[in-house]
Amino acid sequence: MKTAATQGKTPPITGKQSSPPFSSRFESIGVKVPEQRLSTRDLMSGVKMWGKFDLERLTGIRERRVCSETEDSYVLSLDAARDCLKHSAYQAADLEMIICCSISKYKDGNAFVFEPPLSLYVKEALGANNALNFDIANACAGMLTGVSILNDFIRRGVIKRGMVISGENITSISRNAVPRVKTIFSDQLASLTVGDCGAAVILERSQVGQAELKMSNFITLARYSDLCTGWACPRAPGAQMVTNARKIHQVAIADMPPILEKALKEAGLEFGDIDHVVPHQTSIRAIRSGDKHLAHYFGVRAKNIVVNLQEYGNTASTSHFLALYRYLNERLFRPGEKLMFIALASGLIIGVLIFTMDHLVERYGIEN
Amino acid sequence: MGSKIEAVALNTPGFFRRGSIDMEIRAAKECLKKTRLDPNMLGLLVNTGVYRDRNIGEPAIATLIQKEIGANEIFAGGGSTFSFDLTNGGCGMLTGMMVVDGYLHSGDIDYGMVVTADADPVPGRTEGFHFTPAAAAILLSRGTEGHGFLHYRTATEGRFIDDLTGRIEWMEYKGKMRNILVVKQAEGFAASCARFARENLDSFLKELSLTMKDIDLVIPSQSPRGFLEELKKKRDLELKLVDVTDKLADVHTAGIGFALERAMSTGRFAAAKNCLFLTVGAGLTASLALYRNQA
Numbered sequence: 001m002k003t004a005a006t007q008g009k010t011p012p013i014t015g016k017q018s019s020p021p022f023s024s025r026f027e028s029i030g031v032k033v034p035e036q037r038l039s040t041r042d043l044m045s046g047v048k049m050w051g052k053f054d055l056e057r058l059t060g061i062r063e064r065r066v067c068s069e070t071e072d073s074y075v076l077s078l079d080a081a082r083d084c085l086k087h088s089a090y091q092a093a094d095l096e097m098i099i100c101c102s103i104s105k106y107k108d109g110n111a112f113v114f115e116p117p118l119s120l121y122v123k124e125a126l127g128a129n130n131a132l133n134f135d136i137a138n139a140c141a142g143m144l145t146g147v148s149i150l151n152d153f154i155r156r157g158v159i160k161r162g163m164v165i166s167g168e169n170i171t172s173i174s175r176n177a178v179p180r181v182k183t184i185f186s187d188q189l190a191s192l193t194v195g196d197c198g199a200a201v202i203l204e205r206s207q208v209g210q211a212e213l214k215m216s217n218f219i220t221l222a223r224y225s226d227l228c229t230g231w232a233c234p235r236a237p238g239a240q241m242v243t244n245a246r247k248i249h250q251v252a253i254a255d256m257p258p259i260l261e262k263a264l265k266e267a268g269l270e271f272g273d274i275d276h277v278v279p280h281q282t283s284i285r286a287i288r289s290g291d292k293h294l295a296h297y298f299g300v301r302a303k304n305i306v307v308n309l310q311e312y313g314n315t316a317s318t319s320h321f322l323a324l325y326r327y328l329n330e331r332l333f334r335p336g337e338k339l340m341f342i343a344l345a346s347g348l349i350i351g352v353l354i355f356t357m358d359h360l361v362e363r364y365g366i367e368n
Numbered sequence: 369m370g371s372k373i374e375a376v377a378l379n380t381p382g383f384f385r386r387g388s389i390d391m392e393i394r395a396a397k398e399c400l401k402k403t404r405l406d407p408n409m410l411g412l413l414v415n416t417g418v419y420r421d422r423n424i425g426e427p428a429i430a431t432l433i434q435k436e437i438g439a440n441e442i443f444a445g446g447g448s449t450f451s452f453d454l455t456n457g458g459c460g461m462l463t464g465m466m467v468v469d470g471y472l473h474s475g476d477i478d479y480g481m482v483v484t485a486d487a488d489p490v491p492g493r494t495e496g497f498h499f500t501p502a503a504a505a506i507l508l509s510r511g512t513e514g515h516g517f518l519h520y521r522t523a524t525e526g527r528f529i530d531d532l533t534g535r536i537e538w539m540e541y542k543g544k545m546r547n548i549l550v551v552k553q554a555e556g557f558a559a560s561c562a563r564f565a566r567e568n569l570d571s572f573l574k575e576l577s578l579t580m581k582d583i584d585l586v587i588p589s590q591s592p593r594g595f596l597e598e599l600k601k602k603r604d605l606e607l608k609l610v611d612v613t614d615k616l617a618d619v620h621t622a623g624i625g626f627a628l629e630r631a632m633s634t635g636r637f638a639a640a641k642n643c644l645f646l647t648v649g650a651g652l653t654a655s656l657a658l659y660r661n662q663a
Contacts, residue, residue, distance in 0.1 A: 114534040156474055219440075222451065223441035225434070232422070
């Protein structure tokens, strides 16, 4: 434990910027997935449902990773942060901000931490002595919300770099749903699709010639805020979640296209300019349905939809960065390609992040 | 240019028990009412409460508040509101204001609100929960050059990281295994908070080339219990501190809201040129901000 006081201060604000003077880019991505795998077949063997039901066929999820007894949100966040630093040009002491964004904040196994913030434990373990830290929570849009906040500090010139982290130890909602799910109409059915994962990303001030993040305004359609709710389970360790997945999908299908259109317009782009669309990884059927509706709305089909839920399931706030990390390591991106992250989360949150792939690709792959 | 405080509103349970979310909704509505602001003008809504009803983890509590105050509940192609939760213990409300201040400064939003509340999440299933149920909401807008929130400082001291903890633990409780919220506070935590706050206050003033003589008012955290008494031992500070513990002790994240409301209602805030916000929380964390009023 550190004995010296650590500080992260912001310099004085000097005047309104009609257009913030800087922009930010992804400098490094890190991920931690638990070793332990749980197949959908094994998970469903404990579910006693009426009639035939094939979760794998419905969702496309073949398996997911599950935390061992020694892993929790803190461990996943910390390991992902260390992996991120391994791929980065920076040391922990260079970080000026750390934002922890996971829905689950488990430490020491089953203890859900409310205070002090989990980001402080990670900051201390990393030795990021100069970082201002705090936690945020915004369901599955958590990491993208953290990126939005960090991006705001960087583009105003308040800081030059920081890290957004998340450790989703959420498979307790699957465990707790198993005895409850009896039909395909169960409000805990979506709980069976989740997987555990940690992710971290470093944002830095973008230099001339480097890529820039284009954040659209993230939007909360609060009328639908009660369509998915998770809380501490009264009967078992961990949490439980109830979801009206059908209604969420309906709202997303109706409201997402105009929100994307607005974001594209602000970025000066057409939908056809996007090379890779990275949606929130819920189920293959929902992603395909969304793809069709976007194609109909924009008159052009997405060039590529990044999907990796077959092996990992829905990893909540980490899902976009897990998909990005995997594609980077498989060398499936090229510099100059345009990516669009689409957030869809309880709340109901819809948000868009657009960026151009740059030399970030050089840090990942087999030889790295 | 820093963001300007438009209004502050408070809520407490009164005769009937009221949960944290209900208190926050009432405080947020009152805040909007005081300024006659159309809720659809809110660009950002941040909830910074730590202890919430039923220990809800999803969705963000802020989205539930947004719905009830009627701020851009649906997408109609025009304005929109973005909501999320932020936690930083007893410093959360000030950290939330710093984040909202940034979005105002960037020009992304015209109004932002920070709402906070703490209440016993599941009465009968908690151990050591000692905070008074209370909520506060603060509405911010873009200020003018040289006024509003101008400077921030946050520091942490890892030696005391476990001196105040709030966790849900799976444990035996009344003969059954349960998820129980356990709040633990070490003896001497208030004194550690006061010492760390004083150290950072000195550093902050030095950074800004100011002395305590330049500070007219201090809006401090109202917990942990004993913190203000310890803080008052610092010379030149006692008369400038706003202390509401005579009416309500152990208010957690909403403490600075209560102090601000007292200072506003008594005219002390309007009469002060330089106001210092001074918060402490688990971690140990101290957050400070300088707010300059327009003459």
